[in-house]
Amino acid sequence: MLKPSMEKALNKQMNDEFRSAYLYLSMAAFFEGQNLTGFASWMHLQSKEEVAHGMKFYNFIHERGGKVALETMEAPPKTWKSPLAVFEATLKHEQKVTAGIHKLVELADKNQDHPSHAFLQWFVTEQVEEESSVDDIIQKLKIGGTSGAALLMMDRALGARAPESE
Secondary structure (H helix, E strand, O other): OOOHHHHHHHHHHHHHHHHHHHHHHHHHHHHHHOOOHHHHHHHHHHHHHHHHHHHHHHHHHHHOOOOOOOOOOOOOOOOOOOHHHHHHHHHHHHHHHHHHHHHHHHHHHHOOOHHHHHHHHHHHHHHHHHHHHHHHHHHHHHHHOOOHHHHHHHHHHHHOOOOOOO
């Protein structure tokens, strides 16, 4: 059985994961409007991945006898200055998500909630990958600059991203 403080914190993270999906879907729409379909495809996959993360929390809360509490979501931004600005915002967002996961691990440890601690380790590892992959894209966008050819090459590369199996 989940302690009330852990249940509340897990629900917050679940909702944050769903908000992430909503944000990335908005970023996909932005890229589609720029005719950067590879960038859009990357963000669509990212959005789907975040929904899957949210569902992991949803299912874990139920498995532990807790109650899921879905919240309303604010509309995400709709425009950015450039593809680089989108990915810089993405990295900042992922760092915020990472901080939330770390707080959950600390709470699980404080409560001696070993099942939650074990569950959260997957997310700790996942966040390292999330931040690293986004930072890699940022570095490539900085190298390529605003050149149309560089953006088209990145668009092609990002469009080749395959869905991950969970």
